[in-house]
Amino acid sequence: MSPFVVAVVGQAFEEAWEAYCNGSIPIGAVIVSSEGNIISHGRNMIGENIKDLRKLSKSKIAHAEMNAIYSSEQGVRNAAIYSTMEPCIMCFGAIVMNGITEINYAARDGVAGGVNLKNDYIKKRNIKINEYHPEYEIVQLIIKTDFIYRNFRDRRDRAEELLSVWEETCPLGIRLGKQWYKENRLINSGAASRLSPYKRWHAAGREKNRHRTKILDRCEP
Numbered sequence: 001m002s003p004f005v006v007a008v009v010g011q012a013f014e015e016a017w018e019a020y021c022n023g024s025i026p027i028g029a030v031i032v033s034s035e036g037n038i039i040s041h042g043r044n045m046i047g048e049n050i051k052d053l054r055k056l057s058k059s060k061i062a063h064a065e066m067n068a069i070y071s072s073e074q075g076v077r078n079a080a081i082y083s084t085m086e087p088c089i090m091c092f093g094a095i096v097m098n099g100i101t102e103i104n105y106a107a108r109d110g111v112a113g114g115v116n117l118k119n120d121y122i123k124k125r126n127i128k129i130n131e132y133h134p135e136y137e138i139v140q141l142i143i144k145t146d147f148i149y150r151n152f153r154d155r156r157d158r159a160e161e162l163l164s165v166w167e168e169t170c171p172l173g174i175r176l177g178k179q180w181y182k183e184n185r186l187i188n189s190g191a192a193s194r195l196s197p198y199k200r201w202h203a204a205g206r207e208k209n210r211h212r213t214k215i216l217d218r219c220e221p
């Protein structure tokens with residue numbers, strides 16, 4: 001990945017972390033124009049009530065990709081979107097209908113992911129879909145697992161059901177997510193330092209020649 005794309009993905013993860021810290025689902029998105037400029041960003045805000053006319057919040061439509069699209073002042077035709085999670089069926093629809101022509105995402109979503117939807121209308125759009133990124137997928141699922149456990153305390157069966165779906169595609173992300181949750185790592189370190197898991201992972205990742213598990217296990221706050 002080019003340094004620019006790494007920076008874009010980093011910004012999307014910062015959005016996801018901001019969502020987590022504010023009680024919304026930890027997913028972030030950034031949109032890049034066909035000229036290669038960042039034109040908007042957004043995060044999930046379904047758990048918040050934001051008084052901002054360019055933001056969707058306190059609603060089940062307040063997803064990260066929806067907010068990135070909605071808050072763009074110049075439109076998103078022929079742009080590329082970067083999301084920390086595979087866009088859901090609703091966001092995928094919005095992406096198609098708004099003329100975005102490239103989708104990049106970190107983690108697959110076997111629960112609500114929609115990028116495989118196909119009909120003639122979608123096919124004609126020739127949207128380029130760059131599939132999940134294995135290492136970023138782990139980071140996303142660590143945050144997501146922690147969030148699910150904290151927000152489904154009285155619906156433990158549903159939490160396990162969701163996690164088992166993501167575990168099928170990324171067992172390491174879920175295993176580490178459960179471990180981080182048990183050790184309260186996101187809460188203890190993140191709230192105090194505001195240093196997102198992405199930044200911690202990225203710093204640790206600079207140490208080369210280490211197995212990925214070791215890198216993530218070493219992400220001490």
Ligand SMILES: [Zn+2]
Nearest residue numbers: 063087088091
């Ligand atoms: Zn969505």
